[in-house]
Amino acid sequence: MGQIERTETPAGGKAESILAAAKRAFLAGGFGAVSMDAIAREAAVSKATVYAHFGSKEELFGAVIGRECEQRFAGLSAGELDPGDVRASLMELGRRFLHLVLSPDALALHRIILGEVIRFPVLGEVFWRAGPERNLQQIQAFLENAAAVGTLSLPHPRLAAEQFVGLVRGEIQLRQLLRLQPEAGLEEINAAVRAAVKTFILAFARRANASGPQSPGCTTN
């Protein structure tokens, strides 16, 4: 234990508090509307200290957004889903997805990245790989399992995964991004996922000699 550098900040030095302050500021106001003075003030350090850790405003912004992408979309695996119970598994996947993308921080991150992707093209790649691409691969993996077991009938799993994401998202995410509704309601999320899963199953569940717990008829309920 030779290099303990405990000064007085509660969590990991000033670099962390600068990143935390910058994250709050950028996610709330975007890139252009936030000044380095404001970040330094909120982090309770001097502006020179900010520049000692991050060479420019652009570099600080990139560090904040990149870290946020990695942290926010980490830790999802598709292993524990049951390919035999398609409805429950799709409900779980859809709920995870909507809870993630409709959280206030994720919405703010989405707005920032789309607003600044022209000026910072690398953010588009970073965000896509950390979030949507990972999500698609997870869903595609489950769909392939279900197709192998025989509960789903999909000619093109990757395309079906994109369609499932589209069905779940609908226009809810856009309404939230545009701030047309005050908050993401939990009941609303469940209802949207339920409707999407129902449509997806109507389209892709095996119907000929099906033996699952679905209703035997073809009514839309």
Next chain:
Amino acid sequence: MGQIERTETPAGGKAESILAAAKRAFLAGGFGAVSMDAIAREAAVSKATVYAHFGSKEELFGAVIGRECEQRFAGLSAGELDPGDVRASLMELGRRFLHLVLSPDALALHRIILGEVIRFPVLGEVFWRAGPERNLQQIQAFLENAAAVGTLSLPHPRLAAEQFVGLVRGEIQLRQLLRLQPEAGLEEINAAVRAAVKTFILAFARRANASGPQSPGCTTN
């Protein structure tokens, strides 16, 4: 003919050229990165003239974006679609939608609005009503016609319209917004719409005692 004010500008005075220059600048660079000097320079007027027509940068921005929303999403009607030919009509609706939202200007507008909706909350409402809401109503109107004729079986037309939009959009729009693909390919648009229409019909076309031109079986083709 007493008040003809033809000076020398080719189209409608300096206010129009200011708006045109501001539109180009804002759509290319966003709000924060564009200066009033640059707009005045590109419009070939002085900065004082800009302020004589628009009281502030915010006001000019709002005028540009509001006008752009209205112009871009105008002129779509659902009357000429045939409720009897569901596949062709949905293909047409989907193609219109994707061509609209994947055009470079619409993508730029989308990025700007999402990036600035926190600072300009009214833009969210303006954009939603001019674009997505109008599109949804058009699709919903067709779906209700098709349900009335009996070619589709939909318990909730509004929800089905949102699901159709989600199916058509998939993740293509996001990839374009993030600039992960150089351009919206025309073949890609047709393929995406075709896949979405196929899934939608699988889920919602009347199957019991159907008499349409669809394939009689339940294969996913």
Next chain:
DNA sequence: GTCTATAATTGGATAGAC
């Protein structure tokens, strides 16, 4: 309405002491 010139403020970045 339109221009030139300028006021007044802000913001990114740095120098130099410790």
Next chain:
DNA sequence: GTCTATCCAATTATAGAC
């Protein structure tokens, strides 16, 4: 590494002549 104080450039907005 950290701070105080400061530089320099850019930006919004306006004053005053025509």
